[in-house]
Amino acid sequence: xxxxxxxxxxxxxxxxxxxxxxxxxxxxxxxxxxxxxxxxxxxxxxxxxxxxxxxxxxxxxxxxxxxxxxxxxxxxxxxxxxxxxxxxxxxxxxxxxxxxxxxxxxxxxxxxxxxxxxxxxxxxxxxxxxxxxxxxxxxxxxxxxxxxxxxxxxxxxxxxxxxxxxxxxxxxxxxxxxxxxxxxxxxxxxxxxxxxxxxxxxxxxxxxxxxxxxxxxxxxxxxxxxxxxxxxxxxxxxxxxxxxxxxxxxxxxxxxxxxxxxxxxxxxxxxxxxxxxxxxxxxxxxxxxxxxxxxxxxxxxxxxxxxxxxxxxxxxxxxxxxxxxxxxxxxxxxxxxxxxxxxxxxxxxxxxxxxxxxxxxxxxxxxxxxxxxxxxxxxxxxxxxxxxxxxxxxxxxxxxxxxxxxxxxxxxxxxxxxxxxxxxxxxxxxxxxxxxxxxxxxxxxxxxxxxxxxxxxxxxxxxxxxxxxxxxxxxxxxxxxxxxxxxxxxxxxxxxxxxxxxxxxxxxxxxxxx
Numbered sequence: 001x002x003x004x005x006x007x008x009x010x011x012x013x014x015x016x017x018x019x020x021x022x023x024x025x026x027x028x029x030x031x032x033x034x035x036x037x038x039x040x041x042x043x044x045x046x047x048x049x050x051x052x053x054x055x056x057x058x059x060x061x062x063x064x065x066x067x068x069x070x071x072x073x074x075x076x077x078x079x080x081x082x083x084x085x086x087x088x089x090x091x092x093x094x095x096x097x098x099x100x101x102x103x104x105x106x107x108x109x110x111x112x113x114x115x116x117x118x119x120x121x122x123x124x125x126x127x128x129x130x131x132x133x134x135x136x137x138x139x140x141x142x143x144x145x146x147x148x149x150x151x152x153x154x155x156x157x158x159x160x161x162x163x164x165x166x167x168x169x170x171x172x173x174x175x176x177x178x179x180x181x182x183x184x185x186x187x188x189x190x191x192x193x194x195x196x197x198x199x200x201x202x203x204x205x206x207x208x209x210x211x212x213x214x215x216x217x218x219x220x221x222x223x224x225x226x227x228x229x230x231x232x233x234x235x236x237x238x239x240x241x242x243x244x245x246x247x248x249x250x251x252x253x254x255x256x257x258x259x260x261x262x263x264x265x266x267x268x269x270x271x272x273x274x275x276x277x278x279x280x281x282x283x284x285x286x287x288x289x290x291x292x293x294x295x296x297x298x299x300x301x302x303x304x305x306x307x308x309x310x311x312x313x314x315x316x317x318x319x320x321x322x323x324x325x326x327x328x329x330x331x332x333x334x335x336x337x338x339x340x341x342x343x344x345x346x347x348x349x350x351x352x353x354x355x356x357x358x359x360x361x362x363x364x365x366x367x368x369x370x371x372x373x374x375x376x377x378x379x380x381x382x383x384x385x386x387x388x389x390x391x392x393x394x395x396x397x398x399x400x401x402x403x404x405x406x407x408x409x410x411x412x413x414x415x416x417x418x419x420x421x422x423x424x425x426x427x428x429x430x431x432x433x434x435x436x437x438x439x440x441x442x443x444x445x446x447x448x449x450x451x452x453x454x455x456x457x458x459x460x461x462x463x464x465x466x467x468x469x470x471x472x473x474x475x476x477x478x479x480x481x482x483x484x485x486x487x488x489x490x491x492x493x494x495x496x497x498x499x500x501x502x503x504x505x506x507x508x509x510x511x512x513x514x
Contacts, residue, residue, distance in 0.1 A: 001146065001328070005337030012193075012341040013170070016186050016348065020174030023182035030382035033179035034360045035266045040184060042272045046279025048187035049263045051194070051349035053253065053280075054287060055130075056138045059194060059346035060320050062288055066295025068319025070224030072237045074292040076246040077285045083250040084281055088274040091255040094434055096270040102364035103261035103430075110433040112441045118448060119429045120365035123258055124358055126422040128393070131168075131354045132400035133419055138347040139163035139401075142324050146340060157402075164401040167344075171351035172394030176359075176387040180266060183352045190345030191283060197342025198290040200335060201326070205297040208330070215300025223316045241475050248478045249420065252427035258357040298322045301330075351397075359389035421459055424478045425451035428485035432493070439489060442496045447489020455481035 026032070065073045098106055104123065108116040139160045143149075149159040175183055209215050220226075228238035254260040254277065264273040302309055302322060308329070313321070327339040363386055428451045432439035457464070458480050461471040472480070 001336055001340075002333035004334040005340070008334060008337030009341055009344075012344070015189070016170075017174050017177075019186050019189070020177035020182045023178035023185070026181060030363075030386060032181070033383050033386050034356075035262065036179070036181045036184065038266055039268060040181070040266045042267050042275035043279050044184050044188045045263045045266055046276040047191040047283060048184040048349075048353065049260060049276060049280040050283035050287075051187040051191040051345070052259050052263075052353035053350070054191075054194065054284065054346060055134045055350035056142065056343055056347040059291065059343060060137070060141060060323055062291035063295030063298055063323045064320035066292045066319075067299045067322055068223070068316050069236065070221070071292065071296075072225055072227060072239065073242065074289065075239055076242050077288055079243050079246040079250070080281045080285055082247055083254075084277060086247070086251050087254045088277055091251070091434075092264060092273045092277065093270045095255075095261055095264055096273055102361050103256065103258045104361065104365050107429055107433050111429070111439065111444045115429060115433075115441050115444045116365060118445070119256070119426060120361050122422050122426045122429075122448070123256075123361055126257075126419070126426065127259070127354050127358055128396055128400055129421075130419045131351060131358075131393075131397035132403065134347050134350055134354075135164040135168055135397060135401040136160065138167060138343070141320060142340070142343050143167075145324060145328055161402065164398050167347065168351070168394045168398040168401075171348050172355060172391050175352040175355045175394075176390040179383075179386070180262065180356055183356050184263075184266075186352060187349045190349040191287075193338075193342050193345040195283075195287055195290070197339050197345075198287060198294050200338060201294050201323075201331075202290070202297055204331060204335065205301050205326075209301060209304065214304065215297045217296065217300065221299070221315075223314075236473055237475055238473075241473070241479070245475045245478050248482055249423060252423045252478070252482070256427040256430040257423075258361050259353050262357050262360065294323070295319075298326055301326070351394075355390050355393050355397075358393040359386050362389045362393070420478065421455050422452065424482040425455060425485055428482065428489060431486055432489045436486075436490055436493065438497060439493045440497060443489040443491075443493030446492040447485045450488035451481040451485025454484040 062074075095103075095106070102120070104116045104120040107119050140156075143163045144156060144159060147159075149156065174186065178186070205215060206212055225236055228235040229240070230238055231240040232238040254264075263276060267273050267276055299315060299322075302315075315322075324343070327336055327343075331339055363382075425448055428447045429444055432444050432447060455477050457466065458472045458477040
């Protein structure tokens with residue numbers, strides 16, 4: 001890292017803080033702070049949604065997965081057209097029909113206040129684990145090697161704690177200042193930075209090796225998983241289950257996660273929300289494919305320069321480390337700073353969105369904290385409370401980040417096993433509320449419990465000493481938990497209802513204006 005690299009990082013940090021400060025003077029009400037007045041640009045919000053869901057974990061995991069296991073995981077991009085149809089035309093019209101700030105207010109009308117609180121709590125647990133993992137991964141995989149602080153396990157742990165704190169506080173400051181407007185604009189800037197980082201890495205490797213052909217593989221590397229196009233239970237990743245799992249993840253996330261629903265609600269109507277979804281998906285596919293190709297380029301580069309690989313490090317065991325290693329050791333002065341900014345963009349965009357959404361949920365869904373529209377509460381008081389809650393969530397995420405020392409697996413597996421553990425259980429509640437007319441609170445509680453049980457059983461079968469013949473690949477976690485949760489919730493609702501009074505479906509509407 002040269003002086004020029006540090007200058008690039010300093011300018012980037014000041015830009016993020018400047019955006020937060022600028023928008024701090026444009027929030028007049030709690031609705032402005034949380035939803036941007038419900039009139040935000042679909043393009044900017046779409047880039048924000050993409051940047052929110054693409055964290056440092058996935059930014060490093062995509063090339064790392066390609067290096068270690070091959071391109072099977074990249075085929076998940078083929079699921080996006082189906083995702084757009086399901087989310088855009090089945091979920092978004094129902095969501096946009098509700099004049100709410102928190103996604104979990106949607107649950108109360110059908111399933112009661114207890115299920116609303118349960119949904120909000122599951123979201124907070126899911127996103128706090130997500131925020132903590134992003135802090136840990138960014139500090140451990142990126143910043144620790146950058147500052148050359150990985151000198152021993154005990155010392156490294158102390159530095160990880162310090163770096164997590166600095167990163168969490170930075171995100172907390174500009175997120176609390178600017179509200180959703182500041183978050184969306186910084187996310188849009190960060191999404192462009194992430195795209196530029198992948199393109200820049202490919203350009204440098206191609207230049208160093210004299211073209212594309214020297215790094216493009218002539219044959220299938222021996223350590224890559226052989227293609228599997230069906231539903232093979234014995235394979236780590238197979239196309240059929242990956243397509244199903246990817247579709248379910250995006251449907252569950254966009255249909256039940258405050259971070260996604262908050263962005264849809266910040267636009268004018270259902271048509272604008274669909275444009276937001278389309279922009280997000282196009283950016284997602286573009287960056288994912290670029291990062292996958294970046295992984296192939298990195299594999300080709302280090303295969304041709306074996307002497308640059310640290311002793312004892314293999315492609316399969318340490319795939320996640322080659323991208324940051326290339327940035328630190330091989331990028332020219334100034335460009336390394338831009339690539340580190342891209343990695344930090346992936347972290348900060350997700351952190352800021354998570355903090356803002358979690359604060360909104362705490363404020364709206366837990367009465368003991370006081371709600372934004374409490375009688376006698378001034379607009380400035382509501383904004384101040386939201387800013388304080390944002391800071392408290394940032395502190396909680398920093399404290400929880402150390403728990404990641406207890407988990408194993410590469411970054412992609414970490415995403416599935418930790419971050420996505422509660423994604424399907426949360427959507428079970430929304431599915432029952434929106435699409436099962438006879439669902440009741442008892443069924444919802446049982447469905448939530450069954451879904452969590454299935455997710456833990458699949459994700460941690462090995463750790464729980466489940467017999468080997470009953471263990472499933474981690475990619476089966478979401479389909480299994482969603483199916484068991486919905487089935488259980490519907491059956492228990494039937495058994496516990498003395499009579500079934502169908503609830504008429506809410507007609508789709510093209511406006512979310514109260």
